[in-house]
Amino acid sequence: MAEFDVDLFVIGGGSGGVRAARIAAGYGARVMVAEEYRMGGTCVIRGCVPKKLFVLGSHIRHEIEDAAGFGWTIPQATFDWPTLIANKDKEIARLEAAYTANVEKSGARIVKTRAVFEDAHTLRLATGEKVTAKHVLIATGGAPNHGRMIEGIEHVISSNEAFHLPELPRRIVIQGGGYIALEFACIFAGFGSDVTVIYRGDNILRGFDDDVRAHVRSEMEKEGITILTGCTIEKVDRYGDEYVSHLSSGSSVASEKVMFAIGRHPNVANLGLEKASVAINPSNGGIAVNAYSQTNVPHIYAIGDVTHRLNLTPVAIREGHAFADTVFGKRDVKVDHADIPTAVFSQPEVGTVGLTETQARAQFSRVDIYKTTFRPLKATLSGRDTRVLMKLVVDGVSDRVVGCHIVGDYAAEIIQAVAIAVKMKATKADFDATLALHPTAAEELVTMRTPTARHVRQAAE
Numbered sequence: 001m002a003e004f005d006v007d008l009f010v011i012g013g014g015s016g017g018v019r020a021a022r023i024a025a026g027y028g029a030r031v032m033v034a035e036e037y038r039m040g041g042t043c044v045i046r047g048c049v050p051k052k053l054f055v056l057g058s059h060i061r062h063e064i065e066d067a068a069g070f071g072w073t074i075p076q077a078t079f080d081w082p083t084l085i086a087n088k089d090k091e092i093a094r095l096e097a098a099y100t101a102n103v104e105k106s107g108a109r110i111v112k113t114r115a116v117f118e119d120a121h122t123l124r125l126a127t128g129e130k131v132t133a134k135h136v137l138i139a140t141g142g143a144p145n146h147g148r149m150i151e152g153i154e155h156v157i158s159s160n161e162a163f164h165l166p167e168l169p170r171r172i173v174i175q176g177g178g179y180i181a182l183e184f185a186c187i188f189a190g191f192g193s194d195v196t197v198i199y200r201g202d203n204i205l206r207g208f209d210d211d212v213r214a215h216v217r218s219e220m221e222k223e224g225i226t227i228l229t230g231c232t233i234e235k236v237d238r239y240g241d242e243y244v245s246h247l248s249s250g251s252s253v254a255s256e257k258v259m260f261a262i263g264r265h266p267n268v269a270n271l272g273l274e275k276a277s278v279a280i281n282p283s284n285g286g287i288a289v290n291a292y293s294q295t296n297v298p299h300i301y302a303i304g305d306v307t308h309r310l311n312l313t314p315v316a317i318r319e320g321h322a323f324a325d326t327v328f329g330k331r332d333v334k335v336d337h338a339d340i341p342t343a344v345f346s347q348p349e350v351g352t353v354g355l356t357e358t359q360a361r362a363q364f365s366r367v368d369i370y371k372t373t374f375r376p377l378k379a380t381l382s383g384r385d386t387r388v389l390m391k392l393v394v395d396g397v398s399d400r401v402v403g404c405h406i407v408g409d410y411a412a413e414i415i416q417a418v419a420i421a422v423k424m425k426a427t428k429a430d431f432d433a434t435l436a437l438h439p440t441a442a443e444e445l446v447t448m449r450t451p452t453a454r455h456v457r458q459a460a461e
């Protein structure tokens with residue numbers, strides 16, 4: 001008789017857990033996956049996918065507005081939020097079923113229940129059943145974090161609820177300056193809501209290149225979104241169907257919904273980690289892991305958002321795959337977390353890869369910046385008041401392009417391809433040697449000839 005019930009027990013059927021389970025089962029491991037909510041996890045059920053569907057839907061407003069300059073007369077368009085929600089829910093249910101089927105096809109078994117550690121090799125299911133496992137993968141993801149308890153916090157929604165609102169709010173206040181807050185701000189504004197963004201820092205998109213931050217803010221403000229920085233919501237009062245957010249600046253904003261998107265915390269609570277002696281990383285609150293996603297307990301691994309490294313779906317998937325290769329494929333695979341492209345699906349969107357100007361200047365003695373802003377061709381006829389930003393950050397000594405930052409339509413699509421060049425360590429000379437594709441916005445990336453800034457760090461005396 002086998003020593004353990006299964007070779008691998010995966011806690012969490014999200015992006016990372018599903019990939020790990022399928023690959024491990026493919027190597028012949030006996031795999032069980034526990035999912036307490038819906039197969040597919042955050043990305044599929046209440047993250048990337050429904051969010052992008054909302055972005056696509058709200059962007060149609062721009063297309064309709066822009067059409068007139070091209071000769072189109074479009075009768076007054078109307079928008080029906082419940083139709084969008086119902087169609088989105090249908091697509092998410094289809095994806096959930098596909099994820100379930102793919103896991104089952106791989107030979108792994110799904111248990112639709114919460115699982116927690118009983119000891120380092122035993123998992124307890126909500127049904128009371130106990131399962132012993134040779135290896136355990138913690139892939140429990142993360143959850144919205146509302147921060148400190150303020151008066152009226154019970155009135156505040158997170159992105160989870162934003163996907164299921166029965167009606168489109170006419171006015172919404174969103175606290176947060178990160179990508180989720182801004183994406184939802186643009187989504188609601190696109191559908192016609194009056195949006196106010198509240199952020200405690202000096203500017204939105206902390207961690208992104210400063211030019212990107214300034215550019216996105218100005219574009220969002222041009223779209224009529226109010227952005228109040230340097231303040232926080234201190235209290236939320238309810239008056240019937242209306243809420244009033246009281247700000248630290250002394251002013252207040254009325255709205256029909258108040259949403260917080262101020263951060264996410266790794267799902268580590270009540271998992272029984274102490275019973276398995278799994279250590280937490282004190283610097284970020286996630287599960288502490290090494291380069292192979294192995295915890296301090298050698299047969300227990302953790303991947304994805306629960307480790308709070310880089311909280312992105314492709315990262316969780318790659319970590320899950322690398323774990324399965326390492327443990328069941330007899331092939332040690334580490335995930336390279338450098339030069340991972342990311343997007344913000346604001347409107348216009350952001351695509352970015354590599355270092356910001358500030359990071360490059362801290363790292364390299366000579367940094368050349370190539371930057372341009374311009375009116376996109378479409379805007380010449382549509383009349384839309386918008387500009388595109390393209391920026392290359394170059395190590396002035398090796399000539400390597402170490403960062404690329406784009407704000408404009410299709411920035412996310414463009415940056416995916418640029419990321420290959422950056423990952424391959426392409427130089428500015430390589431970019432210059434590539435012929436432009438005309439007429440596109442992206443051609444600017446290979447036609448910027450003269451640095452707009454050159455930073456040289458003087459050697460210490």
Ligand code: FAD
Pocket residue numbers: 011012013014015016017034035036037038039040041042043044046047048049051113114115116139140141142159180267271303304305306310311312313314316
């Ligand atoms: P998850 O996908 O969160 O899966 C964890 C699963 O574990 C969940 O299904 C949960 O129910 C389950 N679970 C937790 N505890 C237990 C337990 N004890 N027992 C059983 N099951 C349990 N990333 C991108 O790359 N691009 C984007 O555009 C993007 N947009 C996003 C938009 C929003 C609004 C949000 C919230 C996130 C977005 N992300 C995006 C991030 C992305 O969703 C996550 O990085 C990704 O889902 C992480 O995958 P994971 O496998 O680590 O965890």
